[in-house]
Structures are given as C-alpha cells and as structure tokens.
Amino acid sequence: MLHCEAVAVGKRYGRGPWILRDVDLRLAPGDVLAVLGANGSGKSTLLRILAGLTRPTTGRLTGAVTTGRAAVGYVPDRFTAHERLTAAGYLTHLGRIRGLPTATARHRAGQLLERLALVGGPDAALRTLSKGNAQKVALAQALLVPPDLLVLDEPWSGLDASAHTVLAELIAETAAEGGAVVFTDHREALAEAHATATRAIADGRVARSASGASSAPPAEIVLGGPGTAAPDWPALPGVLALTRRGSELHLRVEPAHADAVLLAALRHGWSVRAVSRPAAAGTGPAPAPAPAPRTAAR
Numbered sequence: 001m002l003h004c005e006a007v008a009v010g011k012r013y014g015r016g017p018w019i020l021r022d023v024d025l026r027l028a029p030g031d032v033l034a035v036l037g038a039n040g041s042g043k044s045t046l047l048r049i050l051a052g053l054t055r056p057t058t059g060r061l062t063g064a065v066t067t068g069r070a071a072v073g074y075v076p077d078r079f080t081a082h083e084r085l086t087a088a089g090y091l092t093h094l095g096r097i098r099g100l101p102t103a104t105a106r107h108r109a110g111q112l113l114e115r116l117a118l119v120g121g122p123d124a125a126l127r128t129l130s131k132g133n134a135q136k137v138a139l140a141q142a143l144l145v146p147p148d149l150l151v152l153d154e155p156w157s158g159l160d161a162s163a164h165t166v167l168a169e170l171i172a173e174t175a176a177e178g179g180a181v182v183f184t185d186h187r188e189a190l191a192e193a194h195a196t197a198t199r200a201i202a203d204g205r206v207a208r209s210a211s212g213a214s215s216a217p218p219a220e221i222v223l224g225g226p227g228t229a230a231p232d233w234p235a236l237p238g239v240l241a242l243t244r245r246g247s248e249l250h251l252r253v254e255p256a257h258a259d260a261v262l263l264a265a266l267r268h269g270w271s272v273r274a275v276s277r278p279a280a281a282g283t284g285p286a287p288a289p290a291p292a293p294r295t296a297a298r
Helices: 043-050 087-097 102-115 131-143 161-176 188-194 255-267
Strands: 004-011 020-027 032-036 058-062 072-075 149-153 180-185 197-202 205-208 219-224 239-245 248-253 271-276
Touching (some): 004 043, 020 043, 020 205, 032 043, 032 161, 032 188, 043 149, 043 180, 072 131, 087 102, 102 131, 131 149, 131 161, 149 161, 161 180, 161 188, 161 239, 180 188, 188 197, 188 239, 248 255, 255 271
Parallel strands (some): 032 197, 072 149, 149 180
Antiparallel strands (some): 004 020, 004 058, 197 205, 219 248, 219 271, 239 248
C-alpha cells in the first residue's frame, strides 16, 4: 500500500516566491527517506505538506494518508512546550484525542518517556523542560499511535547521546513494522546512516542526492568509560550514530572528524578501545581494528 505520494507539488504564499516547485516523491511501507537542504530551502514546508498540515498550491498529494485511513506522526522543527500540563498528562490527553483508551494512552506515554529517558520523568511539567527534553516529548506524541507515516523535522536537534541512539532505533522499528519515515537534516552523512534513500532540496526543487557509494565510509570508534565527564556527543561535528554496550560507547564518525572526536574523548577521561573504518563497497573486508591506548591523555 502506498502511504503517500506527492505529484508535481508546488507551494507559494500569496504572490510571494515559489518555495517548492514540481516536487515528486513516493513513500511506501518500509521506506526511510532523508531530505537534505540548507535552512530556508523549503524542507519544513515539504514536510508539512506530506503530513497533511499544509495544502500545496499546485500538484496533489495522494495515498492512504489523504483518506484518513493512515496514522500520521509529526514532529515539527520547534516544539513549544509552555503548557502547565505534565509530560504524561499531555501525552495521555493527545492519546485520547487520537482514539486510545485512557489507560492505554497513559501506559504508552510512560513506555516512550522511559525509553527516551526524559529528565524529570513523566510528571515533569512541560514548561520546565529544556529544548532536548521537549524534543523527547514531541517524539513521544508522534509515536503514541504506531504511525503509517512518521514525519520528522530535524529530529536529532538538541537530543542527548542516549536519546540519539533511541531515535535511530525508533525510526528503524517504524520502518520494520511497515511504516514510512521521512526526516530532514542538514548533515549528509547522518542522513545516509539512517535512511534507505536521500533527496536534496535546493531552489525549491527536490532531486536525488548526488552522494552515495563514492562517499568515504564512517570510522568506528569504541570508547571505554565512563570518563570523568561526557561531551555532548551528538553535537560534536561528524558524529553520525552512538550505541552503548555495557561500559563501552560505540561511535560512527565521519572520517574527516575522527581525530577531533578522539581528542575530545581523551580530554574528558575516556579510554580508546578501538578505531577502525569499514571498507567501501567492493573493496573487500575491512581491516581489523587497530589497537589503541587504554588510558586517557594527561
């Protein structure tokens, strides 16, 4: 079943300039599409159209999401959380609006907030949350009902290291369960790490990303810890993904930024267990991880 298709979609406001022109996109079950582009390129407008929140000026949107038969989860680029409700109260209320029984909505909200490790827990008031923790609530509300189409605008923005990993898992799980996912980001390597396809948007037009097999594969860095302090790993340039395995932290990093990430780890008291880079397609197996010092620099 085709979840969503944009056909020759264009968008402008009044007599202003065209924000989007002749956009064609298809989102089928299991697709994870990343849309790349600079700020102001029209990424957010495109997502609002796909989510059914904005009507295109020209062209049309078709598929299950336009008939009301498909569940759509949407996370905007800015989530305003000034309400006096608690996180759990807010999510339970939204769950009821979406047709869930109260107990089911409350249980589902608690599961998602626990998994995303919301600081302050489910009883934290929305107005007290930091940007990163407000983003966790935004993600939870989009997933209360398993979505057929999950639309995420800059979803990694502000998230801490643990939530960075959980978000990647939630995207993969949504796709594995037959949902389609579309997200925006400005980091090409991160997009390619989590998407099955990428598109680039510029001058209002969407085209296939020019990158791909020729891109250098990411470096794999394994750190032992915890150190005396933890850098904001997702905010470090070049960090694509993080996975915790016991006391170890596994990072995927753009090769050009690997040295800077290693230096940041050592400065914060982490030990380097291994550094390796997977072989590019067609070049044979990756070399064995190189041994690395196990103590932090002093």
